[in-house]
Amino acid sequence: MFLRRPISTFTGDYLEKIEKLKQEIETADAIVIGAGAGLSASAGMSYSGERFEKNFADFQEKYGIQDMYSGGFYPYDTLEEYWAWWSRHILINRYEVGVGKPYRDLLELVKKKDYFVLTTNVDHQFQMAGFDKERLFYTQGDYGLWQCSKPCHQKTYDNEKTVRQMVLQQKEMKIPTELIPKCPVCGAPMTMNLRVDGTFVEDEGWHAAAGCYNEFIRQHKGEKVLFLELGVGANTPVIIKYPFWRMTVENPKAVYACVNYGEAFCPGEIEERSICLNMDIQKFLEDIL
Incomplete structure (x- = not known):
C-alpha cells in the first residue's frame, strides 16, 4: 500500500531530530526496536x-x-x-567477539522503558549486551x-x-x-x-519468542508506541520495515523512527509522524545519550 505514494527521504535539522526522538523515547508507552545487520556493522562486525x-x-x-x-x-x-x-x-x-558498543548504548537508552526487540541478526549480540531474553525475538536463527x-x-x-x-x-x-x-x-x-530456505527449524524457543512479541504488540495496541528501526536493509523488509510502517499507519499515536546510513526513509503516509536519520548508528546513539 505504500508504493503508490512517494517515499520521503527528508533530512531536516539533525539536532532538532535528535531532541525530538529523545522526547519520543521518554514519553512512549512502549518501544519496539527493529534491528538489522546495520547495527552490528556499526559495531565494527564487518563481513568484508x-x-x-x-x-x-x-x-x-x-x-x-x-x-x-x-x-x-x-x-x-x-x-x-x-x-x-x-x-x-x-x-x-x-x-x-566482544559486545558491540552500539548494543550497550542502546540498552542504556531503553533499559528503563517497556521495550521489545525484533531482530533479523543472528549473532547473539543483544543477549551478550544484557537485554532481557524474554524481550527478544530472533526471527532468522542463531549462529550458536x-x-x-x-x-x-x-x-x-x-x-x-x-x-x-x-x-x-x-x-x-x-x-x-x-x-x-x-x-x-x-x-x-x-x-x-x-533461515535460508523452507527447511528452517522454528523450535520451541522460536515459537515462545514469537508469542511474546505478538502479545507485546497486542497489549500496546492503540497506545503511544515508538517503532525504532535500526540498520534494517532491503533484504527482508517484510519482517521489520513494512510491519513497522503498517502499524504506524494503523495507530495514530505511534511514531516511526529510522536510523540507517544511506537507507533512512519512510512512506508519505507517515511522514509527519516519522524521524529519519541518515547516519551511522553508533554516532546516533552516542549523541542521543
Missing part, C-alpha cells in the same frame, strides 16, 4: 575487508570468495570443507544453533563445544571427518539454524 581477509584468506585464494556472507552460500565439495568454513565463521562472529538438514524434527542444538574443536583440528581447509555433525534422530548431516 580486513576482518574477512584475516580469517578467510585461504578460502579467498582458492575460491575467490570476497566476503563472509557469500562464503556461507558457496557449494563446497565436501562437508569437511563446509564445516571448516562455518566453524571459523561461527567462532569469530558468535563466540570470540544447529538443526537437522532434512529437517526430520523441529529441534535445535547448541554447537559451541564442537565448533571450537572444528577450528582447533582443521587442516588444509578441512575438519576431521569424525567431527561432521549428524542428526541424533535420523543420522542426516546437521546444518546451520539460519
Whole structure:
C-alpha cells in the first residue's frame, strides 16, 4: 500500500531530530526496536575487508570468495570443507567477539522503558549486551544453533563445544571427518539454524519468542508506541520495515523512527509522524545519550 505514494527521504535539522526522538523515547508507552545487520556493522562486525581477509584468506585464494556472507552460500565439495568454513565463521562472529558498543548504548537508552526487540541478526549480540531474553525475538536463527538438514524434527542444538574443536583440528581447509555433525534422530548431516530456505527449524524457543512479541504488540495496541528501526536493509523488509510502517499507519499515536546510513526513509503516509536519520548508528546513539 505504500508504493503508490512517494517515499520521503527528508533530512531536516539533525539536532532538532535528535531532541525530538529523545522526547519520543521518554514519553512512549512502549518501544519496539527493529534491528538489522546495520547495527552490528556499526559495531565494527564487518563481513568484508580486513576482518574477512584475516580469517578467510585461504578460502579467498582458492575460491575467490570476497566476503563472509557469500562464503556461507558457496557449494563446497565436501562437508569437511563446509564445516571448516562455518566453524571459523561461527567462532569469530558468535563466540570470540566482544559486545558491540552500539548494543550497550542502546540498552542504556531503553533499559528503563517497556521495550521489545525484533531482530533479523543472528549473532547473539543483544543477549551478550544484557537485554532481557524474554524481550527478544530472533526471527532468522542463531549462529550458536544447529538443526537437522532434512529437517526430520523441529529441534535445535547448541554447537559451541564442537565448533571450537572444528577450528582447533582443521587442516588444509578441512575438519576431521569424525567431527561432521549428524542428526541424533535420523543420522542426516546437521546444518546451520539460519533461515535460508523452507527447511528452517522454528523450535520451541522460536515459537515462545514469537508469542511474546505478538502479545507485546497486542497489549500496546492503540497506545503511544515508538517503532525504532535500526540498520534494517532491503533484504527482508517484510519482517521489520513494512510491519513497522503498517502499524504506524494503523495507530495514530505511534511514531516511526529510522536510523540507517544511506537507507533512512519512510512512506508519505507517515511522514509527519516519522524521524529519519541518515547516519551511522553508533554516532546516533552516542549523541542521543
